[in-house]
Amino acid sequence: MALVLTEEQVMLKESAAGLLAEKAGVAQLRALRDADDELGFSRDVWQEVVAMGWPGIAVAEAYGGLGYGYTGLGLVLEQAGRHLSPTPLQASVLVGATAINELGSEAQKQALLPALAAGEVLVSLALQEGAQHAPEQTALTAVADGDGYTLTGNKILVLDALAADHFVVIARTAGSAGDSEGLTAFLVPAEAKGLTVERRSMVDSRGVGALRFDGLRLDADAVMGEPGQAWAGLSRTLDIANIGLASELLGLATEAFELTVAYLKERKQFGKLIGSFQGLQHRAAELFAELELARSIVLQALQAIDADDPELPKLASAAKAKLCEVAQRATNEGIQMHGGIGMTDEYDIGLFIKRARVAQHCFGDYNYHLDRFARLSGF
Amino acid sequence: MSKLEEFRAETRAWLEENCPPAMREPVRSFEDLYMGGRNPEIAHPEQKVWCDRMAARGWTVPHWPREYGGGGLDKEECKVLQQEMARINARRPLDSFGISMLGPALLQFGNEEQKLEHLPPICRGEIRWCQGYSEPNAGSDLASLQTRAEDQGDHYIINGQKVWTSYADKADWIFCLVRTDNSGSKHEGISFVLFDMDSPGVSTRPIRLISGSSPFCETFFDNVKADKRNLVGEEGKGWTIAKYLLTHEREMISGFGAAPKKSLGEAALETLGADASGRLGNGILRHTIAQYQLDALAFAATMSRVGDEAKAGQGLGAASSIFKYYGTELNKRRNELNIAIGGEAALGWEGEAYNGGVTSRDWLRSKGNSIEGGTSEVQLNIIAKRVLGLPD
Ligand SMILES: Cc1cc2nc3c(=O)[nH]c(=O)nc-3n(C[C@H](O)[C@H](O)[C@H](O)COP(=O)(O)OP(=O)(O)OC[C@H]3O[C@@H](n4cnc5c(N)ncnc54)[C@H](O)[C@@H]3O)c2cc1C
Numbered sequence: 001m002a003l004v005l006t007e008e009q010v011m012l013k014e015s016a017a018g019l020l021a022e023k024a025g026v027a028q029l030r031a032l033r034d035a036d037d038e039l040g041f042s043r044d045v046w047q048e049v050v051a052m053g054w055p056g057i058a059v060a061e062a063y064g065g066l067g068y069g070y071t072g073l074g075l076v077l078e079q080a081g082r083h084l085s086p087t088p089l090q091a092s093v094l095v096g097a098t099a100i101n102e103l104g105s106e107a108q109k110q111a112l113l114p115a116l117a118a119g120e121v122l123v124s125l126a127l128q129e130g131a132q133h134a135p136e137q138t139a140l141t142a143v144a145d146g147d148g149y150t151l152t153g154n155k156i157l158v159l160d161a162l163a164a165d166h167f168v169v170i171a172r173t174a175g176s177a178g179d180s181e182g183l184t185a186f187l188v189p190a191e192a193k194g195l196t197v198e199r200r201s202m203v204d205s206r207g208v209g210a211l212r213f214d215g216l217r218l219d220a221d222a223v224m225g226e227p228g229q230a231w232a233g234l235s236r237t238l239d240i241a242n243i244g245l246a247s248e249l250l251g252l253a254t255e256a257f258e259l260t261v262a263y264l265k266e267r268k269q270f271g272k273l274i275g276s277f278q279g280l281q282h283r284a285a286e287l288f289a290e291l292e293l294a295r296s297i298v299l300q301a302l303q304a305i306d307a308d309d310p311e312l313p314k315l316a317s318a319a320k321a322k323l324c325e326v327a328q329r330a331t332n333e334g335i336q337m338h339g340g341i342g343m344t345d346e347y348d349i350g351l352f353i354k355r356a357r358v359a360q361h362c363f364g365d366y367n368y369h370l371d372r373f374a375r376l377s378g379f
Numbered sequence: 380m381s382k383l384e385e386f387r388a389e390t391r392a393w394l395e396e397n398c399p400p401a402m403r404e405p406v407r408s409f410e411d412l413y414m415g416g417r418n419p420e421i422a423h424p425e426q427k428v429w430c431d432r433m434a435a436r437g438w439t440v441p442h443w444p445r446e447y448g449g450g451g452l453d454k455e456e457c458k459v460l461q462q463e464m465a466r467i468n469a470r471r472p473l474d475s476f477g478i479s480m481l482g483p484a485l486l487q488f489g490n491e492e493q494k495l496e497h498l499p500p501i502c503r504g505e506i507r508w509c510q511g512y513s514e515p516n517a518g519s520d521l522a523s524l525q526t527r528a529e530d531q532g533d534h535y536i537i538n539g540q541k542v543w544t545s546y547a548d549k550a551d552w553i554f555c556l557v558r559t560d561n562s563g564s565k566h567e568g569i570s571f572v573l574f575d576m577d578s579p580g581v582s583t584r585p586i587r588l589i590s591g592s593s594p595f596c597e598t599f600f601d602n603v604k605a606d607k608r609n610l611v612g613e614e615g616k617g618w619t620i621a622k623y624l625l626t627h628e629r630e631m632i633s634g635f636g637a638a639p640k641k642s643l644g645e646a647a648l649e650t651l652g653a654d655a656s657g658r659l660g661n662g663i664l665r666h667t668i669a670q671y672q673l674d675a676l677a678f679a680a681t682m683s684r685v686g687d688e689a690k691a692g693q694g695l696g697a698a699s700s701i702f703k704y705y706g707t708e709l710n711k712r713r714n715e716l717n718i719a720i721g722g723e724a725a726l727g728w729e730g731e732a733y734n735g736g737v738t739s740r741d742w743l744r745s746k747g748n749s750i751e752g753g754t755s756e757v758q759l760n761i762i763a764k765r766v767l768g769l770p771d
Contacts, residue, residue: 004691281767282759285760285762289762296680296681300680322673373673374644374659378644
């Protein structure tokens with residue numbers, strides 16, 4: 001496939017940029033943060049996003065989506081990254097709907113995907129338990145109990161937890177922490193008895209929560225796919241999630257870089273624009289080259305999802321690792337090249353570094369994915 | 380069968396029949412490349428056979444027009460030819476500065492007579508060219524060059540010195556930047572002329588490199604006569620041509636950034652062994668290799684993307700500078716890793732035990748990649764100023 005955007009994709013990218021910049025930009029993020037908003041996003045703005053049809057972009061037409069593929073969703077996420085847009089696009093559209101699609105039974109897909117595509121329902125993945133992403137370390141137990149299961153344990157870093165209507169919960173039904181076998185996915189309604197959702201406050205001011213399961217009872221039809229066999233579907237979900245986050249990080253890093261270059265053309269010291277200092281010029285030029293590489297690997301990875309490329313796992317880790325590296329560098333250099341003003345809350349660059357680190361961490365950071373990339377490359 | 384598939388079938392059959400077995404062996408070093416010329420350096424007798432057969436079809440330069448000795452193939456056909464050559468590991472039949480540098484500039488700026496005179500011998504591998512740009516006092520600041528050309532009516536008389544002229548002692552002709560006017564700014568008054576290296580007054584002195592070979596020379600011009608028919612473009616307007624040619628040179632050099640067939644990770648695993656979990660034992664080395672492989676993958680994707688975008692009419696400004704900078708730095712990283720992985724074996728200089736020292740010599744040669752064709756620092760200057768619009 002040609003590594004180039006089609007005209008349609010370019011139009012989608014532009015319309016996403018327009019709406020998100022106006023309705024869900026940095027100013028809205030600040031307002032939500034300063035109001036200590038519980039959800040971390042605005043339902044009204046979300047309705048406008050829904051009206052654009054974006055929640056259905058990557059959902060198959062058979063399930064009421066647009067069947068437009070993940071490359072299209074990636075372009076929207078890139079714009080969400082540029083504007084630091086607080087919406088459930090990541091939690092529910094990228095990860096939640098993909099988890100349902102990859103792990104759910106036909107009945108579960110029929111029941112949820114059309115509503116997800118229409119933006120009427122929000123689904124979030126409950127996976128992480130410890131400080132680091134380590135899916136095979138899942139310890140939350142689901143014990144068979146008559147014709148159902150009882151879930152006990154904790155989950156953290158559940159995106160948009162307070163807004164979600166359902167959770168896809170990864171639990172252990174067999175084996176022990178460290179095994180990739182024996183994991184089962186369950187579909188759990190947010191209001192289920194025995195589930196407590198607690199708001200957590202993270203550095204990026206987005207809506208994140210922790211879940212506690214106190215002997216929560218589920219019927220057998222809450223199981224997604226075959227018991228004990230969630231690994232393959234979970235891995236593919238995570239590959240797609242990481243490529244989506246890499247798209248977001250691409251937009252974020254590009255915007256942080258452009259903010260910085262604009263400042264280099266504006267700020268004067270020693271009687272000259274600071275952008276005339278070669279020490280800064282070369283660092284900016286190197287970063288620009290890195291951003292070009294980042295853009296290419298993200299596009300290649302997005303296309304690999306849509307083309308069912310067998311190299312998807314490796315490309316997913318490549319894209320996430322590269323974007324973690326580049327977003328980290330772009331945001332760090334962004335602050336440094338702004339000098340003191342870059343350290344102020346009033347100036348936007350700080351919001352970029354905060355969101356970058358959380359998006360980098362979610363579903364595996366640079367260290368995790370570079371290691372996985374090496375393993376999948378055979379060494 | 381579509382026309383393209385027919386072309387593929389014919390090409391496959393022809394290559395099977397005509398590509399000599401020795402030309403399906405991997406290229407081990409620069410010496411295995413065939414550069415043609417009046418007195419070609421021949422590492423293997425089949426090099427010339429292969430070049431002649433390919434040239435007869437125009438396939439030494441498949442994308443050039445047929446009337447100038449090329450193959451007249453479109454982009455799709457070129458791709459098929461490349462794929463079919465790769466399928467049997469066929470070597471490129473001919474590598475030369477004529478193909479990668481002068482040709483594109485002549486096609487763009489030369490007159491019809493110049494194209495007809497100079498392009499076909501390039502395609503046939505009959506004339507080998509060298510590049511007379513750098514001078515002792517004009518390196519990165521190329522436009523300050525001082526080699527003089529005096530107007531003598533129908534010809535110029537050239538005096539001065541060039542340096543770092545790759546293969547000047549082997550080349551038949553030179554494309555040369557000379558000063559025809561000293562009165563304006565340094566970018567004005569430069570002219571782009573071609574002349575025969577056998578002309579009276581031309582002499583060369585090879586310079587030995589850290590890698591042990593002597594591919595480049597000091598080149599002296601002492602009252603050398605150059606016919607005005609061989610002035611390319613207008614007198615005094617050579618700088619535009621010089622820069623255009625440099626973008627092609629940079630793309631050629633950045634091709635060194637392509638990752639090797641066998642990945643470094645696999646090579647390291649073979650040489651150094653795995654730990655109990657099957658990973659490369661030394662975690663620090665593994666990390667460095669993984670970083671390299673990740674960047675090599677993203678670099679390859681960028682080359683494809685920019686190529687595809689150019690076809691679709693979307694372009695990235697100063698792409699050649701980004702590729703030159705990144706590709707050469709990447710190639711240096713790869714060569715450093717070869718040394719780290721190979722250890723003592725990679726540091727050998729000569730002899731059977733060290734395979735003639737190819738690893739260490741390639742490593743040393745790679746240091747020049749980020750200097751030749753404009754240094755990495757100069758590329759970063761170009762990106763900063765032309766692409767990012769940063770001030771002087
Ligand atoms: C292997 C090899 C083959 C070559 N082949 C040819 C050939 O065939 N024909 C030909 O004409 N030339 C050839 N060259 C020459 C090459 O183009 C020059 O070496 C190159 O342009 C640099 O010039 P210089 O050597 O004078 O270095 P200098 O320009 O003196 O540079 C020295 C250092 O200063 C830095 N520097 C210079 N200016 C700046 C600046 N403005 N900002 C920041 N840093 C700067 C450079 O990046 C470099 O690190 C070849 C060189 C090599 C190594």
